Amino acid sequence: MAEPQRPTTADGAAAPPATPVTELRRPGSLAEVYRVFTRMALQGFGGVLPVAHRELVERERWMSPQGFLEVLSLSQVLPGPNVVNLAIIFGDRHFGWRGALAATAGMLSVPMLVVLVLALICRQAADLPLVTGALRGMGVVAAGLIIGTAVKLAGTLSKNPLGLPLALGVGAMTFAMVGLLRWPMVWVVLGLGALGMAAAWWRITHQARGPAR
Amino acid sequence: MPVTSPADTAPLAQTLALLGLHGLGTADLLQLLLHFTVLSMLAVGGAITTATDMHRYLVQEQGWLNDTEFNASIALAQAAPGPNILFVALLGLHSAGMAGVVLAMLGIMLPSSAVALVVGRLRRANREAVALRAFTAGLTPLTLGLLVSTGWVLTSPTRAHWGTWALLAVTVVLNVRTRLSPMWLIALGAVVGMLGLVG
Numbered sequence: 044m045a046e047p048q049r050p051t052t053a054d055g056a057a058a059p060p061a062t063p064v065t066e067l068r069r070p071g072s073l074a075e076v077y078r079v080f081t082r083m084a085l086q087g088f089g090g091v092l093p094v095a096h097r098e099l100v101e102r103e104r105w106m107s108p109q110g111f112l113e114v115l116s117l118s119q120v121l122p123g124p125n126v127v128n129l130a131i132i133f134g135d136r137h138f139g140w141r142g143a144l145a146a147t148a149g150m151l152s153v154p155m156l157v158v159l160v161l162a163l164i165c166r167q168a169a170d171l172p173l174v175t176g177a178l179r180g181m182g183v184v185a186a187g188l189i190i191g192t193a194v195k196l197a198g199t200l201s202k203n204p205l206g207l208p209l210a211l212g213v214g215a216m217t218f219a220m221v222g223l224l225r226w227p228m229v230w231v232v233l234g235l236g237a238l239g240m241a242a243a244w245w246r247i248t249h250q251a252r253g254p255a256r
Numbered sequence: 257m258p259v260t261s262p263a264d265t266a267p268l269a270q271t272l273a274l275l276g277l278h279g280l281g282t283a284d285l286l287q288l289l290l291h292f293t294v295l296s297m298l299a300v301g302g303a304i305t306t307a308t309d310m311h312r313y314l315v316q317e318q319g320w321l322n323d324t325e326f327n328a329s330i331a332l333a334q335a336a337p338g339p340n341i342l343f344v345a346l347l348g349l350h351s352a353g354m355a356g357v358v359l360a361m362l363g364i365m366l367p368s369s370a371v372a373l374v375v376g377r378l379r380r381a382n383r384e385a386v387a388l389r390a391f392t393a394g395l396t397p398l399t400l401g402l403l404v405s406t407g408w409v410l411t412s413p414t415r416a417h418w419g420t421w422a423l424l425a426v427t428v429v430l431n432v433r434t435r436l437s438p439m440w441l442i443a444l445g446a447v448v449g450m451l452g453l454v455g
Contacts, residue, residue: 084337084338087338088439089335089439090334117375119301120388120391121300122297122298123299123303123365123371123372124299124302124341124368131376140373143373147369150339151339151341155338155342155361157337159346159349159357161332161336162329162332162349165332172452176449176452176454178327178449179327179455180445180446180454181334181446182331182445183414183427183449183454184331184334184423184427184441185327185334186408187425188431189406190404192431193400193404194428195432196403200396200397203393205394210400211400213397214397214404216401217400218402221402222401222404222406222409225308225312228306228309229294229298229309239397240395243389244386244394
């Protein structure tokens, strides 16, 4: 992106930037990391990611928007829950592995207690049709939210080096093998995944070399 | 629901029974840990992409929990505050009580977290590197298939009811097209479910 032109003063010198750079703050202690991540997680109904941005970037100013995005992209590429990976990378940057542990513990410890208590309560109330009905409905919505994520992901496939048809084909094959045929996931991912990565590698390196065929 | 005698319905007894090991021996528990450890490394796109395989192992293969408990675990973890990965803790709880909670969570978390820690420290991570782009591009179609798979598994007990498909369609459309918080949709699901429209 082009740099915006700085207004010049009368003698031709560039004026200072219009917006001052916001100083990033740092967490003061492991306890503070634990506390903030706990507070973040407890507000995260349905998903912690939006709250994470609000807390870390806007409220605490521990990360810049670009910094947050960079760590998030890395967290999403890595295996595992992206918001936990984000906590690990953030915590590690400030306090090493202890920081990673404090952030992760904040993210998971109190919420785990809450969810375990809820599960035990639901178990006790399992003979109430309202409870089982509510859980069934929530299960369908959970399925819908997950499929919604899949639909949004499918929207990004047109930019995939494999090309939309092949990418959708691989996706369909994965669904058929894992979801319908119930083959163990490890073999499908190692098999199709390796093929997918090899094909992507080939396409990327060949697209880089010559003009579009 | 199994028929229980009056003595069995004492809340404390039931809770304690839930916290127990459900008859799982050491070999079973180690196998549980191992399975979740393997899934941890495959969970590109989050643990929910591996939920189909958790269903295959825990429900179909081992019979440690049924479809209702499986679905309720995921639904509850989504509704409750905190990362949705906590559904794994609930799967562990239903399978083997507190031992199951600890082992399932350690299994699903440790390998991927160790990788995140190591990779996060690499200063020279080049996002334009071909290897990384090939990795992401090659696996994204799989993640798509796995997510649809998980959604498919979650609807299996309720597919016979038209209410399920209506609720599913509404959820997908509102989730994709609007910025409506998932909590409203989950609340809607609870109400629709209580009205008996999804079975």
